[in-house]
Structures are given as C-alpha cells and as structure tokens.
Amino acid sequence: MRPICFLSDFGLADDFVGSCKGVIASIAPEAHIIDLTHDVPGFEIEAGAEILQHATRYMPPDTVYLAVIDPGVGTERRGIALSTGSGALMVGPDNGLLLPAARFLGGVRECVVLNNPRYRLHPLSNTFHGRDIFSPAAAHLASGISLTELGDSIPPAELVDLELPETGAQDIKDGFEARIISIDRFGNARLSVLQEEADFGYGSLLGVDVGDGEMKVRYVNTFGAAKPGELVLVPDSHWRLSLCINRGNAAQALSLSSGERVHVRLLERQDAGGG
Numbered sequence: 090m091r092p093i094c095f096l097s098d099f100g101l102a103d104d105f106v107g108s109c110k111g112v113i114a115s116i117a118p119e120a121h122i123i124d125l126t127h128d129v130p131g132f133e134i135e136a137g138a139e140i141l142q143h144a145t146r147y148m149p150p151d152t153v154y155l156a157v158i159d160p161g162v163g164t165e166r167r168g169i170a171l172s173t174g175s176g177a178l179m180v181g182p183d184n185g186l187l188l189p190a191a192r193f194l195g196g197v198r199e200c201v202v203l204n205n206p207r208y209r210l211h212p213l214s215n216t217f218h219g220r221d222i223f224s225p226a227a228a229h230l231a232s233g234i235s236l237t238e239l240g241d242s243i244p245p246a247e248l249v250d251l252e253l254p255e256t257g258a259q260d261i262k263d264g265f266e267a268r269i270i271s272i273d274r275f276g277n278a279r280l281s282v283l284q285e286e287a288d289f290g291y292g293s294l295l296g297v298d299v300g301d302g303e304m305k306v307r308y309v310n311t312f313g314a315a316k317p318g319e320l321v322l323v324p325d326s327h328w329r330l331s332l333c334i335n336r337g338n339a340a341q342a343l344s345l346s347s348g349e350r351v352h353v354r355l356l357e358r359q360d361a362g363g364g
Contacts, residue, residue: 091178091231092121094148096141097157097219098129105217109157109224112210116228123148128274132160133347134186136271139253142189143327145177154190155227156181157219168203168222169248170230170239178236180227182218185251197245204240264295264354267330269347276338277331278345284324294357295322297332299343305356306332322353 093113099105106127113120125144129137137158148154159166159182167183174195179187180203191197203209203226210221226239267280289295291310296303297320307315308322315321315335320342325331332351333339340346 090117090119090121090233091151091153092123092149093117093153093155093227093231094123094125094144095127095155095227096125096129096137096144097127098131098133098137099127099157099219101127105219108217108220109155112220112224113228113231116225117232120228120231123152129158130271130347132158133271134158134160134184135251135253136347138186138189138251139270139327141186142193142253145190145193148177150176152177153227153231154179154181154187155223156186156190157223158182158186159184159218162218163215166249167243168218168226169200169243170203170226170236171200171245171248172198172236174198178230180223180230182223183249185249188248188250189253197248199236199242200245200248201236201240201242205238208234208239264352267351267353269332269345269349269351270329271347272340272345273325275333276340276342276345277325277333278339278343278351279325279327280330280332280351282330284328284330287330289355290359292359293355296354296356297322298352298354299332299345299349301343303352303354308359312336 141156169183170180172178173191177194181187203222208225208229213221267282269278270281271279293308295306297306306320306322309315312335317336319335
C-alpha cells in the first residue's frame with residue numbers, strides 16, 4: 090500500500106478535505122495519508138507547485154502525490170495521473186501544478202487522462218473534482234492498480250507546463266529585483282531568489298523598496314539574530330530569501346501580496362557566508 094501525500098488550497102474550515110479523505114479511506118483503508126498542507130492560497134497554482142516540489146525531498150519514494158489547486162474545475166482542463174522516473178505517482182489537474190515536482194522526481198514517464206468512469210464517484214460534481222475524480226484515482230493507485238486502468242494515455246509533451254522561478258532575480262545596480270511568490274501564514278513574503286544567489290553575507294545592510302520608498306533591512310541567518318519587530322531578510326526552509334518581521338507579520342505591516350515586485354539594494358556589504 091503506497092502512502093498518499095495530499096496538498097490543496099481547500100483550507101480546513103469546510104468539509105472539503107475531510108470528504109476527500111473519506112473517499113480515500115473507503116477505497117484504500119490501509120493507505121497512510123500525509124497532509125502536506127491545505128492552506129495554499131486559493132487558486133495560486135505556482136505557490137502550490139513550489140511547495141509540492143520541495144516536499145518531494147522528504148517523502149517516501151513510492152508516494153502517490155494528490156495535489157488539487159484547480160481554478161479550472163468544470164472546464165475543459167483535464168484531470169491527469171502520471172508516473173515519474175523515480176517511481177512516484179501523481180494525481181491532479183492538468184494546469185502545471187504537478188510538473189515542477191515531476192521533473193524533480195525524474196520526469197514524467199507515463200501519463201493518462203482520468204476518464205474511466207469506473208474510477209470516479211457518481212454523481213459527479215462539476216465543482217468538486219478533488220472528491221469525485223482525484224481522490225478515487227489516488228486511492229486506487231495507492232492500492233496497486235496500474236496507471237493505464239484510470240484512463241487513456243496521452244503524450245507527456247502535451248501537458249500544461251509551469252516553470253518555477255528558480256533564479257528569479259533580475260540584476261539591477263548593486264542589488265536585485267525579485268517577485269513575491271507566496272506569503273506564508275506568519276506573513277513572511279517569500280521571494281523568487283534562492284539563498285545561493287545572494288552575493289552578500291549575513292549582517293549585510295540592504296535597502297528594500299516594496300513600492301512605498303526604501304527601508305533599511307538586515308540580512309540575517311535566523312530570526313534569533315533579529316530584535317522583536319525588526320524587518321529582516323532571511324533564508325527560509327526552502328532556501329529562498331524571505332522578507333520578514335521577527336515575531337510580526339510583514340505582509341500585514343507592509344501591505345504585501347503575492348506577485349508584487351521587490352527591489353533590493355546593497356548598502357553595506359558583509360562577506361558572503363559571513364555573520
């Protein structure tokens with residue numbers, strides 16, 4: 090029995106997650122479900138894809154990934170299941186959500202459209218394919234059925250692709266420009282820049298402009314190196330630079346949202362790797 094890693098933007102206030110897990114338990118009662126997160130911001134496919142890709146480092150190699158961020162539910166967008174080079178399986182909408190993680194897992198080896206009515210719930214809702222199509226497919230895969238039983242094969246090259254901003258900074262004088270790719274529950278603004286791209290060390294003083302003028306920000310290696318309420322730039326657990334307020338909420342304080350541009354200018358350098 091394969092484990093199922095479940096990611097969605099459903100939240101926990103409604104019955105969506107519980108209904109999906111009930112469907113899975115009815116089909117594969119022995120399957121272990123790993124709730125990766127259900128708090129991906131609504132409809133933010135890129136944020137979910139980045140979280141899913143990062144999580145593959147920590148999941149068992151035979152995991153079935155069930156990922157549902159599906160603003161196109163009920164339209165002509167396809168529901169898919171795929172196998173990867175590592176042996177992991179993935180289920181979700183064909184909107185790019187699965188592809189970054191699939192590449193990290195060795196690429197897409199085989200893919201099918203989830204169009205076999207035998208492996209769906211009936212009646213089928215037009216607005217909740219997570220429960221009626223994706224959860225049954227993931228449960229059946231965890232139980233050991235072959236991918237091709239779920240539907241018709243399609244060429245992997247036809248899948249909707251999504252490129253994550255692995256090197257998303259644009260060079261500007263003495264610094265860089267980046268995009269906010271997501272904001273976590275603590276209000277930390279995660280940037281499209283990896284820690285390894287920063288050519289300055291911990292303790293460097295930076296000027297950060299989010300659209301309302303430049304603010305002085307220190308680059309630190311951990312929140313404990315900052316005073317409570319201090320605005321800092323810190324590498325997060327995904328090794329991306331994040332704009333944060335120690336013991337505060339940077340997104341609320343600075344009115345930040347995903348997709349906005351951030352300009353970072355080096356004011357005082359410490360050697361890279363220092364601090």
